[in-house]
Amino acid sequence: MDAVTDPVIAFRSLWAAAREGVPETVGDAVALATSDAAGAPSVRIVLLRGCDASGFVFFTNTESRKGREALDGRRAALCFHWPHTKVQVRVEGRVEPVTPAEADAYFASRARDSQIGAWASDQSRPLASRFALLRKFVDFRRRFSGAPVPRPPHWSGFRVAPTSVEIWFDRPHRLHDRHLFEKTDAGWRRTLLNP
Numbered sequence: 459m460d461a462v463t464d465p466v467i468a469f470r471s472l473w474a475a476a477r478e479g480v481p482e483t484v485g486d487a488v489a490l491a492t493s494d495a496a497g498a499p500s501v502r503i504v505l506l507r508g509c510d511a512s513g514f515v516f517f518t519n520t521e522s523r524k525g526r527e528a529l530d531g532r533r534a535a536l537c538f539h540w541p542h543t544k545v546q547v548r549v550e551g552r553v554e555p556v557t558p559a560e561a562d563a564y565f566a567s568r569a570r571d572s573q574i575g576a577w578a579s580d581q582s583r584p585l586a587s588r589f590a591l592l593r594k595f596v597d598f599r600r601r602f603s604g605a606p607v608p609r610p611p612h613w614s615g616f617r618v619a620p621t622s623v624e625i626w627f628d629r630p631h632r633l634h635d636r637h638l639f640e641k642t643d644a645g646w647r648r649t650l651l652n653p
């Protein structure tokens with residue numbers, strides 16, 4: 459780790475190792491923290507769907523709580539924990555919408571019933587009953603029967619463009635290994651932190 463100068467490259471290899479032999483809900487799961495205009499924080503799990511130099515990508519309903527908070531252009535934080543590889547990664551940065559082409563490509567790769575589910579769910583809004591949701595699901599199934607399911611206008615993705623990344627390795631005696639990378643005009647600056 460001492461030779462690492464780019465935390466995103468390091469992250470990609472740690473992520474690949476963490477995904478091996480486990481369900482996606484373990485390898486790709488990340489806690490996403492956002493905040494409202496008053497600064498009140500909220501956190502939930504999403505699945506990481508891509509990561510490169512431009513940032514960490516997830517997909518969601520843009521009218522959900524997280525979607526509304528992300529669309530307001532505020533900052534967000536991510537926290538990965540892979541107990542099986544003994545690694546934690548924290549990311550902070552600004553949230554940007556992905557392009558419509560990126561959202562279309564990912565939506566097209568989803569299972570058909572998940573695509574229909576995206577139409578049926580007014581994510582984060584009150585729901586009268588589970589039956590009402592299932593009825594909507596069945597209605598959309600019928601509506602799109604025999605045709606490709608288009609991406610709903612309220613469904614897309616976001617990218618957390620990192621300004622800081624901290625990579626943490628579990629070490630004996632609680633003397634864990636913490637590497638903080640902060641983005642500067644000259645590139646990434648690395649600082650070792652006390653555990």
Ligand SMILES: Cc1cc2nc3c(=O)[nH]c(=O)nc-3n(C[C@H](O)[C@H](O)[C@H](O)COP(=O)(O)O)c2cc1C
Nearest residue numbers: 483487502503504505517518519522523524525582
């Ligand atoms: C393992 C796991 C993966 C999840 N992945 C996503 C996801 O990729 N996108 C998403 O919108 N919600 C995902 N959820 C549901 C969210 O945690 C959350 O309940 C939902 O998005 C509503 O959040 P909000 O009201 O804060 O916007 C996932 C939940 C779990 C437990």
